[in-house]
Every structure is written in C-alpha cells, then in structure tokens.
C-alpha cells in the first residue's frame with residue numbers, strides 16, 4: 621500500500637531531535653586522511669589498515685556515471701509516493717516551513733531516507749556492487765548480508781550534526797559481531813559540509829558507553845579528552861569502509877550546498893539478532909561507573 625508519499629500525506633516525518641549547540645572542538649582534527657585511489661582488486665591490500673585503524677578511505681571507488689545515477693534515483697524517490705516500509709525524514713528545522721511546500725521544494729529539508737534499496741535498480745546495484753562486496757566479504761570472512769540502508773542527505777545550512785557514536789550501539793546484534801559499514805559520498809565532502817570524522821583505533825576498545833544527549837551518542841567529554849580525531853574528506857564517488865565499533869561523527873553542514881551520502885551495513889549471513897536489553901547491556905551506561 622502506498623500512503624507515505626510527500627505529495628499526498630498530511631503527516632510528515634520530522635526528525636525528533638532538534639539540532640543543539642555543540643563544542644566546535646569536537647571536530648578539531650589532527651589530520652585529514654588521504655584516501656587510497658580506487659577499490660583494490662585484491663581486498664587483502666587494505667586489510668591491515670582496516671584492522672589497525674578501523675576504517676579505510678577510498679577515492680574514485682565509483683564512476684561519475686554511477687554517482688549521477690544514484691543522485692537521480694534519490695531525487696526520484698524523494699518526490700514520489702513511497703511504500704509504508706520506507707522512511708523519509710525531514711530535519712527538525714523544517715517543521716512549520718515544509719507543510720505548504722511541494723515535494724520538489726522540500727528536497728533541501730530531507731534528512732534521511734531508509735528502507736528503499738529495492739525501489740530503484742541503481743541503488744540496489746550499488747548495495748551489491750561486486751568490487752565493493754568482494755572487499756566487504758573479505759573483511760567479514762563470510763558471505764555478507766546487507767541489513768541496513770540509509771541515504772543521509774545533510775541539507776545545506778540545516779543538516780544537523782550526527783554526534784560521535786559507534787554504529788553497533790544502534791544494532792541489536794550479539795557482542796563481538798563484526799559489522800562493516802560502507803558510506804558512499806555523492807557530493808564532495810569536507811569538514812564544513814559535514815564530512816566523516818573518526819577516532820582511529822577506537823574500535824579495538826570494544827563497546828563504549830552511549831548516552832541520550834543530542835542523540836544516542838558517546839559523551840562529548842570522552843571524545844574531547846582523547847584529542848585524536850581525524851577528518852576523512854572524500855570526493856563524490858569515494859567511499860569509507862569502517863568497522864561498526866569505530867567511533868565516528870559528522871558536524872553540521874554549514875555550507876549552502878548539499879552533502880549527500882548512501883550508507884549500507886553488512887554482517888555475516890546468518891548472524892542472529894538480540895534484543896534492545898542486550899544491546900543496552902553492552903552500550904548503555906546503566907550499572908557502570910560512568911556519567912556524562
């Protein structure tokens with residue numbers, strides 16, 4: 621049944637999290653990571669870097685034609701009617717403005733889209749792109765199951781910060797599950813428009829307590845005291861491949877242009893699911909001597 625379309629539905633999904641001030645120094649970075657050029661034919665080439673720092677940054681992973689196709693697909697999806705399973709969410713700052721806008725006018729207020737991969741063959745092809753999947757499966761050491769899909773569109777000026785977090789803290793997966801995230805840049809990304817920032821090696825510490833603050837996140841003071849963030853600016857068509865435990869975050873998009881990205885998460889096929897209670901035992905602050 622199609623009933624969530626922007627044009628027809630009076631009920632718009634607005635991000636419940638309003639952007640809040642944050643210390644700019646959260647995204648101070650020691651270094652800007654230089655990406656490698658292209659996805660390797662032999663995935664073993666990037667393995668030691670991935671295991672050591674928790675991520676690999678890749679420029680020219682995909683062609684300009686592939687990027688154009690993905691942008692066209694996303695544009696078409698954000699202005700058409702969508703099935704119930706698909707989530708189209710607007711930035712909190714859009715509330716009160718977008719209700720009277722046309723779908724096209726609303727484009728620069730879309731925060732994210734979820735559960736849409738099978739709605740366009742170009743997006744589906746990217747989630748299972750052979751060269752990418754070969755790398756992911758090599759890192760997992762198993763056949764991959766893509767279990768989460770998102771487009772993160774960080775609109776000009778209002779695209780909010782995604783505070784520092786570990787992705788595994790959002791997933792009901794058993795302790796020790798290896799999650800591989802892939803984030804594909806559809807625009808050139810850099811600190812001012814909200815490129816990805818990582819804490820290199822942070823995945824090797826295992827789960828870090830998360831708190832409900834500006835989002836479900838690692839405490840700001842924990843990040844600031846470590847003083848080791850790096851920025852990973854990548855051009856459109858590049859991608860980041862990262863461990864589900866490596867802490868990462870993105871600052872607000874303060875520019876007047878878009879910063880659009882696709883993100884897929886993979887686990888070994890057959891990985892069981894756990895419960896939110898079990899996830900909170902791993903990532904929550906309850907019962908630990910921690911505060912934020």
Ligand SMILES: O=C(O)CCC(=O)C(=O)O
Nearest residue numbers: 772774782787869870881
């Ligand atoms: O694209 C972004 O701004 C952040 C994405 C991210 O880290 C996430 O959704 O887990």
